[in-house]
Structure formats: C-alpha cells, structure tokens
Amino acid sequence: MVQSDEVEFDAARADAARGDRVPRLVVIGGDAAGMSAASQARRRLGPDELEIVAFERGTATSYSACGIPYWISGMVDERDELIARHPQEFRDRQSIDVQLRHEVVAIDLGARSVTVRDLDADEERDEPYDQLLIATGATPARPDVPGIDAQGVFGVQTLDDGQRVLDALTDRSPRTAVVVGAGYIGIEMAEAMIERGLDVHVVEFGPQPMRTVDADMGEQIAEAMSGMGIHLHLDTAVQGIETGADGWVRAVTTDAGELACDLVVLGTGARPAGGLGRDAGLQVGSSGGIVTDPRQRTSDPYVFAAGDCTETFHRVSRRSVAIALGTIANKQGRVAGINLGGGYATFPGVLGTAVTKVCGLEIGRTGLGEIEAREAGFEPIVEVVRSTTRAHYYPGAGWITVKVIAERGTGRLLGAQIVGAEGGAKRIDVFATALWNQMTVEDLLNVDLSYAPPFSPVWDPVLIAARKSWQQVEAERC
Amino acid sequence: MVQSDEVEFDAARADAARGDRVPRLVVIGGDAAGMSAASQARRRLGPDELEIVAFERGTATSYSACGIPYWISGMVDERDELIARHPQEFRDRQSIDVQLRHEVVAIDLGARSVTVRDLDADEERDEPYDQLLIATGATPARPDVPGIDAQGVFGVQTLDDGQRVLDALTDRSPRTAVVVGAGYIGIEMAEAMIERGLDVHVVEFGPQPMRTVDADMGEQIAEAMSGMGIHLHLDTAVQGIETGADGWVRAVTTDAGELACDLVVLGTGARPAGGLGRDAGLQVGSSGGIVTDPRQRTSDPYVFAAGDCTETFHRVSRRSVAIALGTIANKQGRVAGINLGGGYATFPGVLGTAVTKVCGLEIGRTGLGEIEAREAGFEPIVEVVRSTTRAHYYPGAGWITVKVIAERGTGRLLGAQIVGAEGGAKRIDVFATALWNQMTVEDLLNVDLSYAPPFSPVWDPVLIAARKSWQQVEAERC
Numbered sequence: 001m002v003q004s005d006e007v008e009f010d011a012a013r014a015d016a017a018r019g020d021r022v023p024r025l026v027v028i029g030g031d032a033a034g035m036s037a038a039s040q041a042r043r044r045l046g047p048d049e050l051e052i053v054a055f056e057r058g059t060a061t062s063y064s065a066c067g068i069p070y071w072i073s074g075m076v077d078e079r080d081e082l083i084a085r086h087p088q089e090f091r092d093r094q095s096i097d098v099q100l101r102h103e104v105v106a107i108d109l110g111a112r113s114v115t116v117r118d119l120d121a122d123e124e125r126d127e128p129y130d131q132l133l134i135a136t137g138a139t140p141a142r143p144d145v146p147g148i149d150a151q152g153v154f155g156v157q158t159l160d161d162g163q164r165v166l167d168a169l170t171d172r173s174p175r176t177a178v179v180v181g182a183g184y185i186g187i188e189m190a191e192a193m194i195e196r197g198l199d200v201h202v203v204e205f206g207p208q209p210m211r212t213v214d215a216d217m218g219e220q221i222a223e224a225m226s227g228m229g230i231h232l233h234l235d236t237a238v239q240g241i242e243t244g245a246d247g248w249v250r251a252v253t254t255d256a257g258e259l260a261c262d263l264v265v266l267g268t269g270a271r272p273a274g275g276l277g278r279d280a281g282l283q284v285g286s287s288g289g290i291v292t293d294p295r296q297r298t299s300d301p302y303v304f305a306a307g308d309c310t311e312t313f314h315r316v317s318r319r320s321v322a323i324a325l326g327t328i329a330n331k332q333g334r335v336a337g338i339n340l341g342g343g344y345a346t347f348p349g350v351l352g353t354a355v356t357k358v359c360g361l362e363i364g365r366t367g368l369g370e371i372e373a374r375e376a377g378f379e380p381i382v383e384v385v386r387s388t389t390r391a392h393y394y395p396g397a398g399w400i401t402v403k404v405i406a407e408r409g410t411g412r413l414l415g416a417q418i419v420g421a422e423g424g425a426k427r428i429d430v431f432a433t434a435l436w437n438q439m440t441v442e443d444l445l446n447v448d449l450s451y452a453p454p455f456s457p458v459w460d461p462v463l464i465a466a467r468k469s470w471q472q473v474e475a476e477r478c
Numbered sequence: 479m480v481q482s483d484e485v486e487f488d489a490a491r492a493d494a495a496r497g498d499r500v501p502r503l504v505v506i507g508g509d510a511a512g513m514s515a516a517s518q519a520r521r522r523l524g525p526d527e528l529e530i531v532a533f534e535r536g537t538a539t540s541y542s543a544c545g546i547p548y549w550i551s552g553m554v555d556e557r558d559e560l561i562a563r564h565p566q567e568f569r570d571r572q573s574i575d576v577q578l579r580h581e582v583v584a585i586d587l588g589a590r591s592v593t594v595r596d597l598d599a600d601e602e603r604d605e606p607y608d609q610l611l612i613a614t615g616a617t618p619a620r621p622d623v624p625g626i627d628a629q630g631v632f633g634v635q636t637l638d639d640g641q642r643v644l645d646a647l648t649d650r651s652p653r654t655a656v657v658v659g660a661g662y663i664g665i666e667m668a669e670a671m672i673e674r675g676l677d678v679h680v681v682e683f684g685p686q687p688m689r690t691v692d693a694d695m696g697e698q699i700a701e702a703m704s705g706m707g708i709h710l711h712l713d714t715a716v717q718g719i720e721t722g723a724d725g726w727v728r729a730v731t732t733d734a735g736e737l738a739c740d741l742v743v744l745g746t747g748a749r750p751a752g753g754l755g756r757d758a759g760l761q762v763g764s765s766g767g768i769v770t771d772p773r774q775r776t777s778d779p780y781v782f783a784a785g786d787c788t789e790t791f792h793r794v795s796r797r798s799v800a801i802a803l804g805t806i807a808n809k810q811g812r813v814a815g816i817n818l819g820g821g822y823a824t825f826p827g828v829l830g831t832a833v834t835k836v837c838g839l840e841i842g843r844t845g846l847g848e849i850e851a852r853e854a855g856f857e858p859i860v861e862v863v864r865s866t867t868r869a870h871y872y873p874g875a876g877w878i879t880v881k882v883i884a885e886r887g888t889g890r891l892l893g894a895q896i897v898g899a900e901g902g903a904k905r906i907d908v909f910a911t912a913l914w915n916q917m918t919v920e921d922l923l924n925v926d927l928s929y930a931p932p933f934s935p936v937w938d939p940v941l942i943a944a945r946k947s948w949q950q951v952e953a954e955r956c
Contacts (some may be wrong), residue, residue, distance in 0.1 A: 028580060032760075032936070064931065065869060066929070066930060066936070067869060067931050075873055076872070082871060110679070262753065315926075326929065326936045327927065327929045327937075328934055328939060331923075348924050351926040353927060354928055354929075354930075355928065355930045355933050393542070393548075393559035393560060395546060395553055425484075425928070426904065426928065426933050426934070429927045429928055432926055433915075434492065434911055434925055435914055436926070437914075437917070443826075444808055444823065445809075446826050448793075448806070448827075448831045449805065449907045450833035450842055450844070450906050450910065451544070451803070452662075452833050452834045452835065453544055453548060454828075454835040455835070455903070455904050458510070458542065458544070458804045458805055459808060459809055460907070
C-alpha cells in the first residue's frame with residue numbers, strides 16, 4: 001500500500017519530467033496551511049525541481065486571523081502587523097508565485113487542473129497541476145434566518161472582513177452592536193466592541209457562553225462578561241435581521257424580543273470550506289471537511305489538503321473532528337509540505353487545545369470536557385480545584401479554577417479546563433502534553449514541574465488538581 | 479523481597495500492638511517533607527491507630543523558605559504570610575503533636591529511639607518510635623574561610639534566618655551588602671537588598687551567575703543583574719571575612735581584592751542535612767544525602783527519609799542527585815506518609831526543574847544542560863531560538879530565548895532552558911512533562927499546545943525550539 005502510493009507520488013513528478021518541464025504544485029489558499037506547505041516543499045525542492053504557485057482569493061497571505069479582534073479593538077494599530085509574510089517575500093526569497101484576488105472555483109481531478117477566477121479582471125482560466133494542495137480554510141457559519149446577508153452584518157474570518165468592520169465603525173459611528181454566538185470569536189469581538197465604546201449584546205442559542213468548556217466554567221465567563229457591561233442573552237435564538245430604509249441592519253429579532261442595533265457580528269463559529277474538494281469528488285466527512293490520511297493526502301493521490309478545510313483525528317475521543325485553529329493549520333501545512341517536497345511526515349492528530357483571554361479572564365481547555373467524555377464512551381471522574389496563580393502571599397496572585405476529567409478505574413487523563421486570572425491559563429499546555437502521552441492523573445501528580453513564588457504555589461494548581469483527581473479515582477474503586 | 483519488607487513494616491505496628499499501646503511515628507523536621515508525610519499518614523490512620531509527634535528545632539512549621547527573599551525585600555509584609563500551617567492547626571485538626579524548638583540530636587536505630595534537646599529548657603530526653611521519618615532539610619553551604627561565622631554573616635534557609643537579616647537591616651541600617659554565590663537564592667537576595675536601598679556586590683566563584691543554566695543563558699542573567707545596578711564579580715573566590723572592633727563584618731576579602739560591606743548573605747547553595755542519619759548508621763550518598771528506595775525507606779526498615787536531606791533519582795541522567803526544592807520535598811513527604819500510613823506509593827524521581835524571576839528576567843530549566851548531558855554520557859544536539867512571549871503584534875510581547883538539548887541520533891529530549899520576559903519561563907513545565915515521558919523533539923513539535931495572541935505566537939516558542947532541534951537532529955544524521 002505504502003509502496004504503491006509512493007509510486008503514484010513519484011508518478012506525478014515523473015509525468016511532468018517526461019513532458020520535459022518542471023513539475024508544478026498548485027496551492028489553493030494563501031494562509032497558514034497553504035503557505036506553510038509551500039515553504040516546506042520549497043525547502044526540499046528548488047525552483048528547477050518544483051514550480052509552486054498559490055492562489056489566494058483575498059488580499060493578503062499568511063496573516064493572523066486570531067489577531068483580528070485586537071485590531072478592531074484598537075489594541076493593534078495596523079492591519080500589516082497581523083501579516084507574517086507578504087506575497088513579494090514568498091516570490092523573492094522562495095520563488096513561490098502567489099496570486100492574490102484569484103479564487104479557485106473548480107478542480108478537475110481527471111485533467112489535473114483547476115479553474116481560477118481572477119476577481120479583479122473578472123476572468124476565468126484553467127491552470128494545470130501535477131500536485132495540488134487544498135487549504136481553503138473555514139467559512140463562518142451564517143445562521144439561516146431572513147436578512148442575514150443584509151448590510152451591516154459581518155463575519156470576522158479574514159483580514160478583509162476585519163477591514164469591513166473597521167470601515168463600518170468609522171463611516172457609520174454605530175452605538176449598539178449585537179454579536180451572534182458566544183464562542184471564542186464572539187466574546188473577543190464583544191470585548192473589542194466594548195472597547196470601541198459601543199453598547200454590546202451577545203445572543204447565544206445555548207445555555208452558556210463558550211460551549212467548548214463545561215457549564216461550571218462557562219458560568220465564570222458569563223459573570224466576567226456581565227462585569228464588563230456586556231448584555232448576555234443565553235438560551236436565545238436569532239430569528240431574523242431587520243434593516244432600515246437604507247438597507248442597513250437596524251435590529252436583530254430573537255425569540256425573546258427585538259434588539260435594536262447598528263451593527264451585527266457573527267461569532268457563530270466556522271465550518272470547513274470543503275465544498276471545492278467535495279464538488280470535485282474528494283471524500284469529505286460529516287462536518288464537510290476533507291478527509292485525509294496522516295500524511296495529509298486526500299482520496300485522490302495527487303491532491304493533499306491541510307488546515308481548517310479538513311477533518312482530523314482527535315487523539316482522546318479517537319473520532320474525526322473539524323477544528324479551525326491556526327496552530328493545527330500550521331502543523332498540518334508543514335506535514336503536507338514535507339510530503340509534497342518528497343519527504344516523509346505524518347500529522348499525529350489533535351487534542352482540541354485552546355486558550356483565550358476575555359473580559360479579564362484567561363480560559364484554557366484541552367482534551368474532552370465532562371459531557372464530551374461521556375459522549376465518547378468514557379465514564380469520567382471530575383475534579384474541580386480552586387487555587388492561586390502565584391504563591392498566595394506573592395503580589396498579584398489571582399484565583400485559578402482547574403477542572404480535571406479522568407477515566408474511572410484507570411485514572412487516565414481525558415481532559416482539563418482552566419479559568420483564571422492572568423498567568424493562569426497557559427498551564428493548559430502541561431495538561432495537553434500529559435494527554436498527548438496518555439498519562440494517568442497519578443503519573444501527572446508527581447511530575448517535576450517548576451515552582452517559585454512569582455509563578456505558582458509550591459504544588460502547582462495543575463498538580464493539585466491531578467492529586468485530588470487521583471484521590472477520587474482511588475476512592476471510586478473501593 | 480517486597481513481601482519480607484511488608485512484614486517488617488507491619489512488625490513495627492505489631493510490636494506496638496503487642497505492648498498494648500498505639501504505635502508511634504516520630505517525625506524529625508516540621509517543614510514541607512515532614513509535615514506532608516505526617517498529614518498523609520494521618521489521613522490513613524486515626525489517632526487510635528497511630529500517634530504522630532513531630533520535632534522541629536525552629537519556631538515555625540510548614541513555611542515557604544522560597545518566599546524569604548520577598549519577605550526581606552518588603553514585597554511580602556509579614557512572616558506569617560509565609561507560613562502555610564501552624565502547629566496548633568496540626569494539633570487541633572489532625573492530632574499531630576508538633577514540638578517547636580526541639581532538636582533531635584541523635585537516633586538510636588537499635589533501641590528505636592531519638593534523643594531530643596528542648597532548646598528553650600536546655601534539656602535532653604529520649605523519645606521512642608515505632609516508625610521514624612527524617613526530614614531534616616538542608617544546611618547552607620558555608621565557605622570554609624576565616625571569619626565565616628562572624629556576626630553579620632547570614633544564611634537564608636529558615637524563617638529564623640530571614641528574621642535575623644531583617645533585624646540587621648533595621649538595627650544597623652547597612653549601606654552595602656555582599657552576597658556570596660550567584661545561585662537562585664544569591665540573586666534573589668541581591669535583588670531584595672537592592673530593593674532595600676543597599677549597594678550590592680555579588681561574588682561568584684564560577685564564570686557565570688546561576689550555574690544551573692548554560693553559559694549562554696547565564697550571560698543574559700549577568701546583563702540583567704548589571705542593569706539593575708548589582709556589582710557582579712565572577713571568577714572570584716572569597717578568602718575571608720573581616721570584622722570590625724565590635725565583631726561585626728566590615729569587609730569580604732577575595733582573590734580580586736577587598737569589598738567593604740556591612741552585611742554578608744550566603745547564597746552558596748545548600749547541602750543535604752543527612753548527618754543525623756549518617757551518624758546513626760543509615761546509608762548516605764556522596765552528597766551526604768540519605769539514600770532511600772522509591773517508597774522513601776532508608777537502609778533501616780523502620781526509618782523513612784524525605785525532602786532536602788535525601789538523595790533522589792534523576793530521570794534523565796539516571797544518577798542520584800541532591801536537589802533542595804520544596805516541590806520535591808512535598809511530593810516525597812506525600813509518598814513517605816502514604817507508606818507510613820499503611821498505603822503504597824513510590825516517588826518516581828526528578829528532572830531538576832526550576833524557575834525563578836530575577837532582575838526582571840524569568841529563568842527556567844529542566845533536565846540536563848549541555849555540559850551535564852555530556853557528563854551523563856549523551857552526545858547532545860543543541861538548539862537556541864529567540865521568539866516572543868506573545869504574538870509579536872500583541873501589546874506586552876517580550877523576548878524569550880529557548881534552548882533545547884536533544885540526543886543525537888534519536889532526537890530524544892534531554893533538557894531545556896528558558897530565559898525571557900514576563901510570561902516566558904513557566905513554559906518550562908511543558909518541557910518537563912515532555913521529558914517525563916521521554917519524548918523526542920519530533921514528537922514534541924507536533925503537540926497540540928494552546929495559542930491565542932495574548933499568550934504566544936502561533937508556533938509557541940517551545941514548539942519552534944523543538945522543530946528546529948529536530949531539523950538539526952535530522953541534518954546530523956545525513
């Protein structure tokens with residue numbers, strides 16, 4: 001199997017060589033996954049061995065989408081600060097031809113070509129490939145309600161989206177914003193709008209903000225949001241968007257009444273933009289994300305996929321998941337690029353680790369939550385401890401809540417969640433590393449973690465949580 | 479073997495039971511290891527099953543020795559803030575009889591008794607035990623030079639030491655201090671003295687401050703010390719302490735000249751206080767620390783030892799080491815207490831993880847340094863990367879240097895060191911957890927660590943260092 005695949009890979013380059021030309025890698029999407037892959041492939045193969053062209057429908061490459069809320073809040077001054085590398089740098093330093101404002105609208109797997117639309121010239125053309133990487137990212141989930149496409153309703157997925165929000169803030173001086181959805185982006189955007197002086201309502205369909213953490217942790221987040229003056233409407237469904245005479249949004253209607261507003265931000269999460277691959281005949285999963293093997297190869301031997309547009313393997317639940325995060329996109333892009341460049345690398349999966357800072361709270365999570373663990377078939381033992389971010393006597397010590405989910409019987413760590421003051425949440429990485437290695441909470445409680453009063457109590461909150469979790473696992477055995 | 483040991487343990491309690499009395503655990507030393515053990519034993523056995531008495535020669539139990547520099551600097555107001563639990567609490571809540579100002583001066587293994595000196599009454603008496611825990615801690619290494627015992631020369635090992643320094647600051651209004659030794663405590667004390675308005679000299683025998691990190695990292699620390707106005711004298715040996723007519727220190731003489739001063743602080747590290755055990759006939763190691771098995775049992779079946787007074791197993795070098803740290807003492811105390819209470823637990827060893835914050839720098843280390851790795855028989859591949867503590871565009875982003883030591887060939891992680899701005903060094907815990915699991919840098923570079931702009935770049939500095947280290951390991955193979 002591996003051997004025959006290898007032959008197929010080499011075949012792509014061999015085919016090209018027979019035609020007496022340099023083989024050609026086409027990359028669809030010029031952000032984290034796409035450009036990481038292009039760079040890695042280039043590290044291994046020079047311009048005389050592999051031509052690389054990347055099509056990006058937006059106006060920038062390799063930018064930090066996660067930075068957009070901070071740009072909108074004014075904490076980051078310039079759009080350019082969010083851009084890690086410009087097309088010219090890819091061209092000059094790595095001979096990677098990046099074509100902005102070029103959208104790939106179709107893939108012909110049989111002919112090995114893509115149809116590209118030049119958005120500025122409004123023209124389409126076909127471009128051949130020997131190898132293809134799909135890195136089309138994610139698209140914001142837009143609630144299917146009347147008026148959702150009205151003027152004044154914004155996603156915040158791309159730099160161009162961010163620019164549109166900033167333009168609206170400048171041009172229309174809005175006073176009230178409604179954020180739909182209280183996930184990471186929704187809350188970050190709500191905070192950004194507060195900082196811009198707006199009155200902010202957040203409408204969330206579910207019973208808590210940030211459904212990626214458990215209800216008890218979500219409560220603390222809801223409190224912090226209220227403390228910042230954000231009006232949080234939980235268990236509330238958006239029914240429609242009302243517009244004024246000028247076609248601009250004037251209110252959001254919900255099942256709990258109407259919220260007048262001058263601006264709507266969609267923080268309802270994102271879905272894998274796998275449609276292009278699916279329409280071409282590639283296998284996609286239930287999330288709509290493109291299915292790949294560990295080398296990031298799709299069901300077509302000449303086509304790879306990486307980043308938000310794919311499904312990936314969750315190491316704890318052992319299920320396919322679609323998680324739109326730059327960290328994963330970068331790592332998958334690296335793996336795809338090494339393989340496209342003739343090397344060998346595999347992507348070992350994810351843990352669902354995430355961290356954010358909203359309304360003065362730090363929030364981290366990794367692995368499975370309490371309910372997720374049950375859904376995945378585990379019987380969880382749950383422990384929640386409250387400790388301090390520094391030695392209790394050290395100035396600046398703040399509270400931190402650590403929740404540990406372990407497997408009954410074995411004590412195997414299944415997940416962890418942290419909500420706390422500054423200096424708290426990045427500890428989630430210790431849990432992530434422990435999860436990665438399938439540690440039990442008994443193993444974990446003894447790990448030689450660092451300590452000094454400015455950094456933690458002598459038993460780090462991570463270890464306290466592991467220790468108490470282990471006590472519970474032991475007690476449940478009796 | 480295990481079986482016969484079990485018989486011996488049970489024998490201790492059986493002997494007592496035959497005598498129609500409650501068996502008695504004597505604990506020598508009332509700080510982290512001793513009181514953790516006492517508490518754990520009490521959790522398992524009630525007062526009618528086990529009598530527990532602890533002798534502490536000082537005036538406090540369970541205090542944070544690591545907090546002393548912050549108390550001296552004035553950052554922590556009260557001595558009491560450093561005390562986690564008072565003798566009365568142990569007595570009232572756990573029926574543990576703590577006797578302060580009682581120093582155990584001898585152990586008779588054959589008679590199973592200790593000789594205790596009541597320091598206030600200046601009387602000695604014998605106390606029997608069925609089980610004994612030695613937790614005598616560490617003693618500051620005092621350079622063997624003339625005048626070292628002069629008035630005005632202070633160690634900073636115990637709360638009582640700290641009180642003496644504070645008294646000297648109040649009573650004598652010193653203007654210049656010399657700190658001998660530029661280890662953690664030395665530098666923290668130097669900073670504390672600067673904050674108390676003194677002119678501070680640090681005399682270090684070696685070529686760099688903080689010899690627990692490599693020379694390249696030490697350079698950054700030296701710069702930060704100088705930047706704070708600390709006069710750092712490297713490669714300089716103390717030859718003697720000069721005193722004035724009143725017997726108080728007036729200068730430190732070194733091989734590079736004399737340094738006039740009003741106060742001397744010893745930051746020359748500490749050695750295991752294993753003498754009491756050694757004199758009784760217990761096996762000690764080359765460091766002078768008491769040798770124990772993984773259950774914290776000494777060479778005598780009725781005697782356990784835990785904390786700074788012991789030697790322990792280094793999981794990377796596989797050697798016996800003596801490391802005086804509260805984290806280790808607490809964990810070993812817990813293990814000893816579970817076993818003394820009739821349970822089963824083992825201490826799995828250490829990594830030499832440590833963190834500190836001095837002169838505005840955060841410093842972390844775990845595992846083996848470059849030279850230590852060679853000494854332990856490894857051929858190290860060394861990678862140093864410079865990155866930022868947050869996304870480069872996020873306000874407050876500072877520099878961070880991460881050094882990774884990996885094994886040639888396998889790429890197995892051997893150690894890591896971090897020097898950086900606020901929010902940098904606690905990442906050392908990710909390396910520690912990776913080391914604990916014997917990960918390779920290739921494994922590590924893919925771990926699903928958290929990311930958001932307020933916390934790190936999209937590739938966390940830990941992952942960048944692992945990735946570059948792996949590139950080097952791969953390149954060295956070719």
